[in-house]
Amino acid sequence: PTANEKYRPQFHFTPQANWMNDPNGMVYYEGEYHLFYQYYPDSTVWGPMHWGHAVSKDLIHWEHLPIALYPDSLGYIYSGSAVIDWENTTGFGSKENPPMVAIYTYHNMEAERAGANNFETQALAYSLDKGRTWKKYKNNPVLPNPELKHFRDPKVIWHEESEQWIMILAAGDRVKFYASKDLKLWSFKSDFMRDTVAQGGGWECPDLFPLKLEGSDITKWIILVSINPGGPNGGSATQYFVGDFDGSSFQPDVDTAKWLDWGMDNYAGVTWSDIPEEDGRRLFIGWMSNWQYAQEVPTESWRSAMTLPRELKLVQEKDDIIIVSNPIKEFNVLKEQHQMDYETLLSGEVPIDIKELDLNSCELNFVFEPQEASQNGHTTAFGLLLRNDEEEELKLGYNMLSKKFFMDRTNVCKAFSNPQYLSLITGDYTIQKQVKMKIIIDASSIEVFVDDGKFVMTNTIFPQDPFNQLSLFSSLGSVKIREAEFFNIKNNKT
Ligand code: FRU
Numbered sequence: 001p002t003a004n005e006k007y008r009p010q011f012h013f014t015p016q017a018n019w020m021n022d023p024n025g026m027v028y029y030e031g032e033y034h035l036f037y038q039y040y041p042d043s044t045v046w047g048p049m050h051w052g053h054a055v056s057k058d059l060i061h062w063e064h065l066p067i068a069l070y071p072d073s074l075g076y077i078y079s080g081s082a083v084i085d086w087e088n089t090t091g092f093g094s095k096e097n098p099p100m101v102a103i104y105t106y107h108n109m110e111a112e113r114a115g116a117n118n119f120e121t122q123a124l125a126y127s128l129d130k131g132r133t134w135k136k137y138k139n140n141p142v143l144p145n146p147e148l149k150h151f152r153d154p155k156v157i158w159h160e161e162s163e164q165w166i167m168i169l170a171a172g173d174r175v176k177f178y179a180s181k182d183l184k185l186w187s188f189k190s191d192f193m194r195d196t197v198a199q200g201g202g203w204e205c206p207d208l209f210p211l212k213l214e215g216s217d218i219t220k221w222i223i224l225v226s227i228n229p230g231g232p233n234g235g236s237a238t239q240y241f242v243g244d245f246d247g248s249s250f251q252p253d254v255d256t257a258k259w260l261d262w263g264m265d266n267y268a269g270v271t272w273s274d275i276p277e278e279d280g281r282r283l284f285i286g287w288m289s290n291w292q293y294a295q296e297v298p299t300e301s302w303r304s305a306m307t308l309p310r311e312l313k314l315v316q317e318k319d320d321i322i323i324v325s326n327p328i329k330e331f332n333v334l335k336e337q338h339q340m341d342y343e344t345l346l347s348g349e350v351p352i353d354i355k356e357l358d359l360n361s362c363e364l365n366f367v368f369e370p371q372e373a374s375q376n377g378h379t380t381a382f383g384l385l386l387r388n389d390e391e392e393e394l395k396l397g398y399n400m401l402s403k404k405f406f407m408d409r410t411n412v413c414k415a416f417s418n419p420q421y422l423s424l425i426t427g428d429y430t431i432q433k434q435v436k437m438k439i440i441i442d443a444s445s446i447e448v449f450v451d452d453g454k455f456v457m458t459n460t461i462f463p464q465d466p467f468n469q470l471s472l473f474s475s476l477g478s479v480k481i482r483e484a485e486f487f488n489i490k491n492n493k494t
Contacts, residue, residue, distance in 0.1 A: 004301050007298065007443050007444035007462060009305045009443045009445060010361050010443060010493075011361070011442055011491055011492045012288065012305040012306060012307070012442050013062055013285075013305060014304070014305045014306075016302065017301050018040060018043060018301075018302055019043055019045055019046055019047065019295075019303050020038060020039055021037070021268065021304060022079045022153075022267075022268035023268065023269065023270065023285050023306055024038060024080055024081070024082075025102050026081070026270065026271070026272040026273065026285065027084060027272065027274050028272055028274045028276070030130060031057060032130065033055065033059050033272065034054075034055055035055070036052065036068055037051065038051070038078070038079060044299075048076050048109075049071065050068075050077055051067065051068045051069040051102070051104070052067055053065040053066065053131065058330045058333070059283070059328055059330055060309075060328075060330050060334065061493075062492070068127075068131065069102065069136075074121070074140060075107045075108035075119070075120075075121075076109060078104060078105035078106070078152050079153040080104030080153065080154050080155075081102070081154060081155045081156050081270070082101060082273060083100075083157070084101075085101050085126075085183065089181060089182045089183060090124070090126065090183050092128070097128055099127065099128055100127045101124055102126070103122060103156045103167065103183065104122070104123055105120050105122055105123075106122075106140070117145075117147045117149055118147055120145055120148075120149075121140075121143060121151070122141055122142055122143035122151075122154050123140035123141045123142060124184070137184070142185070143167075148172065150170060150172040150203075152170055152204070153170045153204055153206065154167045154168070154169045155168050155205075155206055155270060159179075159245075161246075164179045164247065165180045165182075166179055166189075166247065167186060168207070168223070170225070171191075172202055173202070173203060174191045174203065175191070175193070175203060176189075176191055177190050177191075177249065179248070189247075189249065192241075192250045201230030203226070204226045204228060205224075205238075205267075205268040206224060207222075207223070207270040208222070209271055209282060210222075211323075214314060215315075216316075220242050220243065220253075220321065221242075221243055221245035221250065222242055222314070223241045223250060223252075224271075225239055226238045226267055226268050229292070231264065233262070235264060235293075236291045236292070237259060237260075237261065237262075237266070238259070238260040238267060238268070238269055238286065239259055240258055241257050241258075242322075242323075253321065259427070260323060260456070261286070261457065261458050262427025263407070263425060263427075263447075263448075263458035263459045264290045264458075264460075265288045265289050265459050266286040266288060266307050267287045267290060269287065271284045272284075283309055283311060284309065284310045284311070284312050284325065285308075285309045286458070287306060288306055288458060289304045290420070292421075293420050293421045296416075296418055297416060297460065297462065298416045298462050307445075308327045308331060308447060309330075310325040310326060310327060310453075311326055311327075312325055313453075315454075324452060324453035324454050325449070326449055326452060327438075327449070334489045335363060335488075336489070336490060338355070338356065338357050338362075338487055339355060339357060339484075339486045340484065340486075341481070341484040341485075343482065344480070344484075345478055345479075345480050346472055346474050346478060346479050346481055347478035348473065350471060350473070351469065351470070356488070357470075357486050359386060359441060359468060359470060360466045361442055361443065361489045361491070362440075362488055363439070363486070363487040364384070364437075364470075364484075364485075364487075365484070365486070366384075366439075367436050367481070367482035368434065368435050369433060369480040369481075369482050370382060370431075370478075370479045377476045378400065379400055379475065379476055379478060380401055380475045380476045381398065381400060381401075381473075381475045382398060382472070382473060382475065383396050383397015383437075383472070383473060384397060386467040387469040388464065388468055390464040392412045392413065392464055394407070394408070394411070394446075394461060395407070395473075396448065398435060402426070403431075404428055404429065405429050405448070405455060406427075407426075407446065408424045408425075409459065410424060414464035415462045415463070425457065429455040432451075434482060435450060435451060444461055445460050446458070446459050446461055
């Protein structure tokens with residue numbers, strides 16, 4: 001990367017220049033995954049929102065396309081979704097050439113500044129040429145505002161069982177469901193709200209989808225809902241509910257939400273529409289930043305990246321049903337096997353000979369097995385240390401006493417000293433006899449997937465210099481490294 005490209009991820013999606021936030025309108029059509037995103041093309045901070053646009057054949061290599069939606073007299077173009085209207089229920093296209101329809105929020109800044117309450121409305125735009133050009137619907141907005149300050153981020157799905165379109169949207173402390181036959185005329189169905197795992201934050205960017213429980217014939221309905229502030233480590237984060245949806249209202253299995261990701265930098269994520277049945281995966285991407293400091297991070301020509309695309313699955317975990325997230329299998333094409341080791345017993349701090357491994361663009365896989373009490377006592381913590389020539393240190397691992405995963409970025413502090421960024425980030429997780437860690441590092445981000453995605457933590461990092469030293473550590477007692485496998489990751493530009 002050139003000087004003003006310092007921190008540019010090599011295999012994550014970033015805008016070519018300027019400000020990006022939420023992923024929007026993700027839809028698959030005729031061999032292409034579309035990714036739209038909240039975009040302000042005139043600055044590296046948030047401003048009048050557009051929908052930026054990119055397409056990919058494999059979710060790994062992206063082609064940037066021109067801006068799809070510009071703000072207009074009805075407002076900024078806030079977050080929303082897109083669907084393929086196969087049956088041409090809108091009449092915007094034909095059954096032979098079904099329209100791609102974007103359902104988004106208009107945020108009318110002037111009305112907001114004038115003190116109105118109804119400045120957020122839902123609207124449509126459509127494309128008949130695979131998303132290359134867009135027309136806004138002439139009778140926008142299609143869903144007027146019922147005097148609610150927060151009324152945004154529509155996610156629309158076709159609900160097979162009731163043969164209608166369902167919209168879930170965020171309204172402050174709850175989500176709302178609406179139904180429609182043609183995407184134009186909407187009727188209110190119900191509200192869903194619960195005490196969340198977080199206090200006081202506003203709900204944003206919801207998603208609603210069915211997911212089969214692995215190893216069963218049971219299908220559950222999932223609500224993803226982002227919340228800001230109130231994340232487990234401060235600021236913005238995403239939670240989910242598991243339950244049932246009948247085309248009208250949602251019933252959760254249990255009243256409390258779970259965190260989709262315990263890190264500080266995975267927000268506003270939702271899943272792709274119209275993935276072909278023969279594929280059948282539930283594919284997710286999130287915005288890899290946090291509203292606490294997103295507009296201040298030390299990148300120069302652009303701001304923010306997306307997470308790696310992830311596959312979400314539903315699994316039974318003792319008495320619980322949980323979502324597991326893992327990098328999509330397409331990511332494997334970028335991996336270059338580097339090094340493998342087995343069966344080392346470790347205590348204290350042990351430097352690893354990384355040879356040609358680039359610690360700033362790699363995947364590290366470990367199976368750790370903490371040992372029974374040794375003469376030093378019980379193992380209290382174990383994990384990894386990453387260092388650079390600036391004497392910065394990133395520490396991550398598992399604490400046996402508090403039963404928490406942690407990532408401490410307080411000593412990765414020279415380039416970015418925002419107090420909310422300088423944090424010890426933790427998340428609750430109970431390990432078994434062994435624990436698997438997959439750690440994916442890309443210039444300014446670390447994604448950790450534990451035990452095949454049962455626990456996930458995504459954080460940004462801004463080291464002054466690239467990391468070039470790796471150590472493993474075990475405090476007090478010892479830990480056995482059952483497996484260690486490292487990969488360099490190629491960039492996705494080739
Ligand atoms: C979430 C969000 C959305 C809104 C968008 C505006 O990050 O606040 O609720 O639509 O960003 O850019």
